[in-house]
Amino acid sequence: MPSLLKRLIPLLLSICLASPAVNAADDWQELPANPLILTVTGELGCCPQGQALFDLQRLDALPQVEVKTLTPWTEQEDSYRGVRLSVLLDELKAQGQRIDATALNDYSMLLNLPAARQYPVILATRKNGKVMGVRDKGPIWVIYPLSDFPELRKEEHHQAMVWQLKSLNIGR
Amino acid sequence: MRRLRYLFLLLITLGFAVAIATSLVYNQRNAQMTSARIQLSAWSLAQLEFEYLRFVNTLQLFQAGGASREKLQFDYDLLWSRLETFLSGQENSAIRQRFNAGETVAQLFAQLRSDEALLFSPDLQPGTPIEQVIERYNRYLMPIRQVIINNFTGPEAARIVDEIHHNQRLSHLLLLGLLFCGGGLILMFYLEARQNRLMGRNDALTNLPNRNSFQALQNDSKVANCCALAVIELSNFRAVNECISHEAGDRLLQRIGETLNRLKPQGSFIARVAGDEFVMTFPQGFPEELVNSVLNSLAYALSFDFQSDKHLFQVGTRIGLSFNPDNSFSLQKLYYFATLAARELRAGKHKGLEVFNEEISNRYLRSQNLLDDLKRAMAQTGSSGLSLYYQPIVGLVDTSIGVEALLRWRHPTLGFIPPLEVVELAENNQLGQKLGEWILQRLKQDLLRLPLGLRDILYFSVNLSPAQFTASLPEQIEQWLGEAPIRANQLVLEMTESISVANFNEGGTILRKLNEQGIAVALDDFGTGYSSLSYLRELRVQRIKIDKSFIQGISHDQQLQRVVRSIVELCHTFRFKVTCEGIEDENDAQQVIDLGCDHAQGYWYGKPMPVPALITWHGEFLARPMLKKRLLVQ
Structure with a gap:
């Protein structure tokens, strides 16, 4: 029951917070005021130029979800917070079957879209409540809820947990 | 023989179990070694070396004025993140423990942290000579290189590769053993099946084919096309069985079986089709007189005094014979005719040889009709x-x-x-x-x-x-x-x-x-x-x-x-x-x-x-x- 609540609260939160995000839609194609941390490219219903730009503030304006999990690269279960990937894609009205995630060091990986939509996969911007720097695998770390869903503990998904994420490319 | 079979079966089963268990262990070990050494460690070591070299490169560029402060700090952060990742978490735990890798990387990380104040100080501008800093990081070039070399080549790696090969050879041997055991099982299965078939087809007492194999013969054209068939009955078997013992009856049957086997002409088939009833066929082309003489001598050989304990029994035979002119009758029909001829002898309490003819057939048909009428009359x-x-x-x-x-x-x-x-x-x-x-x-x-x-x-x-x-x-x-x-x-x-x-x-x-x-x-x-x-x-x-x-x-x-x-x-x-x-x-x-x-x-x-x-x-x-x-x- 508590785990259900835990999953329901972010969902309710996302519904409540959905409306302010829509107001920001016009701005996504403009360069943000703060440092750019995420570029989403591809066929985006929201942005005719095919590009949406995010600083931390813009990401924070989207509904936030919390995931607690252990990863193969950390020693204990930490709490990660950020926008759910599927919510972001819906907000951007992204049309596409594949997502290519690229990191600051140019590591790139194709994400399994059905899995990414099915599970609460988030673009974490905060770890244990703190904004993540590059040293802490920030500014964005793709977090899969490994602890809650044992079926995700596979190399395929481990590889998709791109840290120091800088861009997403959505294609057909 | 049976115990030996069970022992063989036990050994094979044990062999199977041991081979499978050992194969599993070796496979598990090989998989562990392969995945730890090759896949994940290769990736993480490559990433480590890459980020390290980029940082050293940026340091040198910075000293030459070719890289900005931001670029330097960015690469610093990336290396920091990489080192931390290497030093924590489960994924890299195996590689950390080998060839002092953990220690080497920890030293590099300590070095990096101690230089944070220097590299992030606002006074540091591109072009500033940082020879000593570069030198401090160049010192890690060889140790990191060595970790990679040791992991992929070197005596320890060679030992692992050798062990993998050794394990693989063992696995192959075990698999061959499994194949052998499987072959053994199939062989045993085949032998058992053959034995069962033999037992199903042969009479255990006389070792002669039984009724089943006689019936199976009817589909075998080589034997089914016979020129004559004789049904051989014992005239006194029941009395021996009942007055002396069933063992004595068995001995008598065995003796009859041996005699039949001894006197059987080449190409003829004999079977024990009922308690005291035997069948003998004569191959196509066997002369009629010879059939008669063979059966007459058989009747003679099968008339003897059977002595058991104090009892003496006169054993005699009734032989019903049916010829197959023009090969026009099936084996089944011939058997039926010969049975009728033997039945004539039995009914007349005679011994010896009786050849089936139309008269016998008519008498039999008449008796069958009479029998039906008798049943009706009694009802x-x-x-x-x-x-x-x-x-x-x-x-x-x-x-x-x-x-x-x-x-x-x-x-x-x-x-x-x-x-x-x-x-x-x-x-x-x-x-x-x-x-x-x-x-x-x-x-x-x-x-x-x-x-x-x-x-x-x-x-x-x-x-x-x-x-x-x-x-x-x-x-x-x-x-x-x-x-x-x-x-x-x-x-x-x-x-x-x-x-x-x-x-x-x-x-x-x-x-x-x-x-x-x-x-x-x-x-x-x-x-x-x-x-x-x-x-x-x-x-x-x-x-x-x-x-x-x-x-x-x-x-x-x-x-x-x-x-x-x-x-x-x-x-x-x-x-x-x-x-x-x-x-x-x-x-x-x-x-x-x-x-x-x-x-x-x-x-x-x-x-x-x-x-x-x-x-x-x-x-x-x-x-x-x-x-x-x-x-x-x-």
Whole structure:
């Protein structure tokens, strides 16, 4: 029951917070005021130029979800917070079957879209409540809820947990 | 042999289990080593070296004024993140523990942290000489390189690669072992199946093929196309089995099997198709005379005295033979014909060889039709043609009068059927018991038709068939007596010698029980069988009926007279009453009186007759002068 609540609260939160995000839609194609941390490219219903730009503030304006999990690269279960990937894609009205995630060091990986939509996969911007720097695998770390869903503990998904994420490319 | 098989099976199973378990362990170990060493460690070491070299490169560029502060700090952060990742978490734990990798990287990380203040100080601008800093990081070039070399080459890596290869070789060997075990299992399975098939096809006792394989033959054209087929039956097997023991019977069968195998012509097939029945085929082209001579010598070889314990049995064979002219009959048909020929011998109580012909076939068909009619006749209650006639048995030394109930069958189309044929027909077709029951039932009905005065003074003699002579007979008779209007001492049961000989041990008990009820038992057809004196002594019968072959013409044959006199005296010694059968004239009658017989039976006294005629006969008999004379003498 508590785990259900835990999953329901972010969902309710996302519904409540959905409306302010829509107001920001016009701005996504403009360069943000703060440092750019995420570029989403591809066929985006929201942005005719095919590009949406995010600083931390813009990401924070989207509904936030919390995931607690252990990863193969950390020693204990930490709490990660950020926008759910599927919510972001819906907000951007992204049309596409594949997502290519690229990191600051140019590591790139194709994400399994059905899995990414099915599970609460988030673009974490905060770890244990703190904004993540590059040293802490920030500014964005793709977090899969490994602890809650044992079926995700596979190399395929481990590889998709791109840290120091800088861009997403959505294609057909 | 069986234990050896089980041991083999156990070893194979153990081999299987061990090979599988060991393979699993080795595979697990190989997978661990491969994944730890190759996949993840390769990636993480490559990333580590890459980020490290980029940072050193950026340091050098920065000193030369070719890189910005931000670029330097960015690469610093990336390296920091990489080192931290390497030093924590489960994914890199295996590689951290090897070749001092963890220690080396930890030192590099400590170095990096201690330089944070310097590299992030606002005074640091591109172009600033940072030779010492570069030098501090260049020192890690070789150790990091060494970790990578050691991991992928080097003695430890070589050992692991060798071990993997060694394990693989072992796995291959184990798999070969598994293959071998599997082969062994399949071999065993095959051998077992063959053994089972052999056992299914062969008779365990004689090692000859059995009925199954004989039936299977009918599809094999090579053997099925035979020129002749013989059915070989033993004439005395049942007696050996019952009088001595089943072991003795088995020994006898084994001996027969060996003889058959020895005398079997080339290309012929023999099988044991039933308890004491064998089949022999003759291949196509085998001359007819040779078939006859082979079977005649076989019949000769199979006629011998079989001695077991104190018993001696004359074993003989009946061979039914059927030729296959023009190859026109199937094996099944040939077998059927040969069986009919053997059956002729059996019915005639003959031994030797009988060749199937049309006459036999007709006789058989007639008997089959008769059998159907007999079944119908027995089922009908009214006038079915089947009836009982009664022939008087007259007391010679007393006034007793009895009658022997005799079966008569007037067939609607074939006319009078001899009683012996009817009885044999029933006996040979498992109807003996039923016919016996029918006779008793009809006798009961006939008794009710007799005037009371007559019924009370007569006694009634009934023939038993072999099938009736079972342990349940005394009970059956007791029940019958309960329903019939006569006393137990008015009933005499007649049985032939062969019945009691074939069932001697059990027979004693049956006879004792009948005697206890007050029923007398008569031994029929005495003199035609082979009763021994000791057998006579032990037999619990009250009457002996001397066969008519000893009586006919006795009045003018002095030798016969001496024989019968001896028999009578012998019987009297054993306290048996003697009945003479076949008295046909006054001379015979006088003769048997002179010889001391107790009872007489024959046409001269009265033919077998139905109930009304019997009543008339009795009246007339009492008025006969001969009788009056005798009664006066007494």
